[in-house]
Amino acid sequence: MEDFTPDILHCNDWHTALMIPLKDAYYGEEAPYRSIKTVFTIHNMLFQGNFGKEALNMLGLSEDKYYTEDMLKHYEGISFMKGGLAAADKITTVSRTYAEEIKLPWFSYGLETMIKKRSRDLKGIVNGIDYEAYNPEKDIELFYNYSSKDFHLKAENKLKLQKELKLTEDKSIPLISIISRLSDQKGIELIQEIMPSLMDMNIQLVIVGGGFESYENMFKHYSSKYPQKVSVNIPFNRELSKKVYAASDIFLMPSQFEACGIGQLIAMRYGAVPVVRKTGGLKDTVKMYDENKGTGSGFLFKNYDSQEFLHEIKRSLKLFNQKDNWNKLVKRNMNKDSSWKSSAEEYMEIYNKCQAPDK
Numbered sequence: 001m002e003d004f005t006p007d008i009l010h011c012n013d014w015h016t017a018l019m020i021p022l023k024d025a026y027y028g029e030e031a032p033y034r035s036i037k038t039v040f041t042i043h044n045m046l047f048q049g050n051f052g053k054e055a056l057n058m059l060g061l062s063e064d065k066y067y068t069e070d071m072l073k074h075y076e077g078i079s080f081m082k083g084g085l086a087a088a089d090k091i092t093t094v095s096r097t098y099a100e101e102i103k104l105p106w107f108s109y110g111l112e113t114m115i116k117k118r119s120r121d122l123k124g125i126v127n128g129i130d131y132e133a134y135n136p137e138k139d140i141e142l143f144y145n146y147s148s149k150d151f152h153l154k155a156e157n158k159l160k161l162q163k164e165l166k167l168t169e170d171k172s173i174p175l176i177s178i179i180s181r182l183s184d185q186k187g188i189e190l191i192q193e194i195m196p197s198l199m200d201m202n203i204q205l206v207i208v209g210g211g212f213e214s215y216e217n218m219f220k221h222y223s224s225k226y227p228q229k230v231s232v233n234i235p236f237n238r239e240l241s242k243k244v245y246a247a248s249d250i251f252l253m254p255s256q257f258e259a260c261g262i263g264q265l266i267a268m269r270y271g272a273v274p275v276v277r278k279t280g281g282l283k284d285t286v287k288m289y290d291e292n293k294g295t296g297s298g299f300l301f302k303n304y305d306s307q308e309f310l311h312e313i314k315r316s317l318k319l320f321n322q323k324d325n326w327n328k329l330v331k332r333n334m335n336k337d338s339s340w341k342s343s344a345e346e347y348m349e350i351y352n353k354c355q356a357p358d359k
Contacts, residue, residue, distance in 0.1 A: 005032045008351050010039040014049030017084025024087055037354035040088035042081070043259050045102050045109055046185065049080030085114050089354050091122045092347075094260035095281030099124030107257055125347060126284050127260040128340035129269065134242075136270050136334075141242045146271075148334035151327075154246060154271050161247035165231040167204050174320050175204045176313075177248035177272065179241050179263055182211030182219070187254030187277060192218055193306035194313075199226055201317070206244050210235035248272035250316050254301075254309050258282045264298070268333035273319075273326075274298035275312050285338065289315075294325060297333050 011019050020038045027033035085091060093099045099122055101107040103115050115122065132138075136154075137147040143160040146153035155171040162169045176198075180186045192215065198205060199222065207219050207230075216234055223230040233240055245251070251267035253276040260281030264274040268286075276282040278300040289296035299316045301308035319326050 006036060008037050008039060008354060010041065011084055011088075012041045013043045014047055014079075014081040014084070017049060017080045019084075020087040021083040037089045037351075038087065039090045039092065039350060039354065040084040042085075042091070042093040042098075042102065045081075045107060045111065045259075046257075048082070048109065048111070051078055051080070079111070082111060082114055085111065085118055088118075089121070090350050091118055092350060093122070093124050095126045095284045096124035097283045098257075098259045098280040101257065101280060123346070123350065124284075125343050125350075126281055127262055127265070128343045129262050129265045129338055131269075131339045134266050134269050136246055139242060139246070141239050142246045143243065146246075148271075148331045151271050151330060151334065154330075157243065158247040158249075161206075161243055162204070164243075165206065165233075166227065167206075167231055168228045173202060173204050174249045174317055175206065175247055176250045176252060177206045177208070177244045177267075178252050179208045179236075179244060180211075180253065182207075182209055182215035184212070185256050186211075187256055187304070187309075188212070188215045190254045190304070190306040190309050191252065194310045195222055197310055198313075199229065203317070204229055204231075206231045206233070206248070208233045208236060208241045208244055242270075245270040245272055249320055250275060250313070252313070253277070253282060255279060255282060256304055260285075265338040268297060268336055269338065271330045271334050273316055273329060273333065275309070275316050276300055277304065277309070278302045289319065289329065291319075291325075294328065297329070297336065 009019060009023065011017055017040060020040060023033065023036065023038065093102065103112055103119065105112050108115055136142060137145050139145065143157045144153045146157070158171050158175055159169055178191065180188070182188050195218070210216065219230070219232040223232040245266055248267065248270070249272060251264065251272040251274045253261060253264050253274060255261065255277050258277070258280040264276055264282060264286055267274050274286050274297070276286050276298060283300070286298040286300060287296045288300050289298060299312040301312045319329070
C-alpha cells in the first residue's frame with residue numbers, strides 16, 4: 001500500500017485538537033508533512049479538554065507557543081482546544097450565529113480572547129443531515145412511510161406509537177416530543193418548570209434520551225402520574241427516536257446554547273414543528289412563524305425563560321388546531337433542504353483557501 005499524505009488535516013473538537021500543534025511540534029519542518037494544512041471545527045466550546053500542566057511536558061509541547069500564562073492560571077493546566085485554535089490554519093464552527101456567540105465570555109468559557117484573535121480565520125457553516133438516512137418516504141424503521149405529498153399517513157404513525165407506548169390512542173391529541181440529552185445545556189430545567197402547565201393541557205409528551213438522574217427521575221414521576229399522557233424512554237434508542245419524530249406534531253429544543261443541533265432538522269424533515277430557543281444553530285435553521293404572512297418554520301423564544309418558552313408552545317398548539325395553516329407549515333418544512341449539499345460546498349471553499357498560495 002502506498003503512503004498517503006493528506007492535503008488537509010481536519011480535526012473536530014478537543015478530542016482531536018491536539019493533533020494540530022503536535023503536527024507542528026514533531027513534523028513542522030519534515031517533508032512531506034510540513035505542507036499539510038489544518039482545519040479545526042468547534043462543536044461545543046463547553047468541552048475543551050483541560051488537563052494539568054504536566055501534560056505539556058509529556059507531549060513535548062512548549063507552554064510559550066500555544067498556551068499563555070493567563071490560560072494556564074485559569075485552568076491550572078492546559079486546554080487541548082486552545083492548542084487547536086492557536087495552531088490551525090482555518091477554524092470553523094457549525095453555525096453562523098454560534099461563530100459570533102463564541103466571541104463572548106458567556107459562550108466561550110475562557111477562550112474568547114483566542115477566538116477574537118483568530119476571528120479572521122473563523123467561519124460558521126451550519127450542519128446538515130443525511131437525507132438518505134433521514135427520509136420518511138423510505139425509512140424502514142417507521143410504521144408507515146409518507147412524504148410531503150401524502151403526510152396524512154403521519155397521523156397513522158402517531159396512532160401506532162400511541163398504542164406501542166400505551167398512550168391514549170387519539171390522532172387529534174397533539175403529540176409533543178423531546179429527543180435529547182437530559183442536561184442543563186439542553187434546557188431541560190425550563191421543561192421541568194412548565195411541566196405542571198403542560199399536564200393541564202390536552203397534549204401527550206414523549207421523551208427519548210438520558211442524562212442527569214434528577215431530570216430522568218422528574219420525567220419518570222410525571223409518567224407514573226400520567227401514564228396515558230407521558231412516556232419516558234431511557235436511554236436513547238435510535239429506532240424509537242425515528243418513530244417518535246415521525247409521530248410527533250411538535251418538537252421541543254429549549255437549549256441554553258446550541259452550536260447547531262440536528263434534532264430540529266430531523267424534526268422538520270419528518271413533519272414535526274420545532275419550538276426552540278433563539279440561539280446558535282437553532283436561530284439559523286428555524287425561522288419564526290408569522291401568522292399574518294404564513295411564513296416561517298417554527299416557534300422561537302429569545303430569553304432563557306420558561307414562561308417565554310411556554311408562550312411559544314401555546315402558539316404552536318393554537319396553530320395545530322388551524323389545520324389548513326398547520327398542514328401548509330408541515331409541508332413547507334418537509335420540503336426544506338437541510339442536507340449537506342450547500343454546507344459541503346462551503347467546506348470546499350475553506351479547504352481551497354488553505355491551499356491558496358497567499359495563505
